[in-house]
Amino acid sequence: MKLNSQVGGGGGGLVEWLPTLAAVSAVFTAGYVISRLPSPFTRKRCSAVGIIPARYASSRFEGKPLALILGKPMIQRTWEQAKLATDLDHVVVATDDDRIAECCRGFGAEVIMTSETCANGTERCYEAVTKLGRKFDLVVNIQGDEPLIDPEIINGVVQALKTSSDAMFSTAVTSLKPEHASDPNRVKCIVDQQGYAIYFSRGMIPYNKKTVANPDFPYLLHLGIQCYDANFLAIYPQMTPTPLQLEEDLEQLKVLENGFKMKIIKVDHDAHGVDTPSDIESIEALMRSRHLK
Numbered sequence: 001m002k003l004n005s006q007v008g009g010g011g012g013g014l015v016e017w018l019p020t021l022a023a024v025s026a027v028f029t030a031g032y033v034i035s036r037l038p039s040p041f042t043r044k045r046c047s048a049v050g051i052i053p054a055r056y057a058s059s060r061f062e063g064k065p066l067a068l069i070l071g072k073p074m075i076q077r078t079w080e081q082a083k084l085a086t087d088l089d090h091v092v093v094a095t096d097d098d099r100i101a102e103c104c105r106g107f108g109a110e111v112i113m114t115s116e117t118c119a120n121g122t123e124r125c126y127e128a129v130t131k132l133g134r135k136f137d138l139v140v141n142i143q144g145d146e147p148l149i150d151p152e153i154i155n156g157v158v159q160a161l162k163t164s165s166d167a168m169f170s171t172a173v174t175s176l177k178p179e180h181a182s183d184p185n186r187v188k189c190i191v192d193q194q195g196y197a198i199y200f201s202r203g204m205i206p207y208n209k210k211t212v213a214n215p216d217f218p219y220l221l222h223l224g225i226q227c228y229d230a231n232f233l234a235i236y237p238q239m240t241p242t243p244l245q246l247e248e249d250l251e252q253l254k255v256l257e258n259g260f261k262m263k264i265i266k267v268d269h270d271a272h273g274v275d276t277p278s279d280i281e282s283i284e285a286l287m288r289s290r291h292l293k
Contacts, residue, residue: 045165045229048138048158050088051112051128052078053121054104056097060276065100065144067274070284070293074274075100076107077147085154088140094128120251122226123237129230138162139233143224145274147283153267157227160263167196167263168232169255174269176221178213187222187250189264197262200250223269226252232260 054065054075061067065075075093082091092110095101096118101111112128125141138161140154153172160170173189180186184202192198199205200222208214228236242257244250255262272283287293 045137045162047089047136048087048140048227049129049132049136050082050085050091050140050142050154051125052082052091052093052142052144053114053118053124053128054093054095054097054100054144055124056095056100061274063099064274065095066103067277067280069147069280070287073103073107074147075104075144076109078142078144078149079104079107079109081147081149081151082142082154084151085158086151087155087158089136090132090134092128092132093144094124096124122228122233122251125228126233126237129233135230137230139228139230141226141228143273146224146272147274148272148286149225150267150269153223153225153265153269156265156267157225160265161227161229164195164261164263167261168229169252169260170227170263170265171197171252172223172225172265172267172269173220174223174267176219178215178217178219180221181213181219189220189222191220191264191266195264197252197256197264199256200248200252202248202250220266222252223267224273 052075056063056065058064065073067074069077079091079093082088092112093100093104094112094114095104096114096116101113104111112131114124114127118124118127121141121143125139129136129139138158140158142149142154157170157172161167164170173191176186176188181188181204187200187202188205189200190198190205204213206217213219236255239254239258242254244257245253252262272286274280274283
């Protein structure tokens with residue numbers, strides 16, 4: 001996949017910013033000191049595991065992971081895409097539901113059973129990592145409702161954290177159409193010139209004096225995939241929720257509010273997440289148009 005050098009660069013491919021040389025400073029965060037983590041300049045990040053959190057209960061779409069997409073369960077399609085990511089050393093499904101576990105084992109996936117009390121995918125990923133029986137340097141949280149996730153996006157967030165030693169977290173963004181800039185269901189992101197996240201919001205960011213979307217501004221849409229330094233993941237779920245996180249209902253803001261750096265990659269990707277049963281028909285139509293089976 002071709003690399004570009006600017007956020008607003010045209011053409012296809014994945015955009016990755018070069019890391020700065022700034023070291024992680026020691027700051028207090030939720031009772032932890034970041035300097036307690038191994039120095040990012042002395043610990044090389046080599047191995048990565050992909051974890052697909054999956055739960056059966058959902059207010060908008062119960063049993064979503066098992067929904068069939070052109071004859072295959074959605075969780076299987078997500079797992080098959082993740083297995084194509086060459087920068088992952090291992091892929092597992094983390095679930096609290098026996099029906100999902102049985103389905104996944106049926107198509108060959110390794111399953112880690114996790115607690116029903118996990119509040120979100122991050123907590124489920126952390127619990128799964130503790131039960132894996134082997135250690136990895138990086139952990140990638142792969143959204144189970146993105147059955148068409150591009151393996152190169154997975155590779156991209158892994159490489160971003162491997163090469164940005166001052167960051168503890170990486171994620172991806174893509175272009176957002178100006179007409180969607182005020183949609184609260186589309187999370188926006190702004191990034192500095194070195195490719196680190198400045199802020200995430202459900203509102204239009206950046207905001208302007210005209211109070212309307214600028215058709216010429218390259219707004220960025222946050223994609224759900226997240227990659228964590230494994231040592232950072234061990235303390236991340238235990239951090240106290242922060243004011244901005246609670247106000248925007250965006251967990252990634254807890255990272256920024258506590259002074260951690262987050263590396264961002266920009267990709268050319270049409271988000272094809274499944275939120276409701278009606279989304280299945282759209283995904284299947286898209287797959288047929290691309291002659292995907």
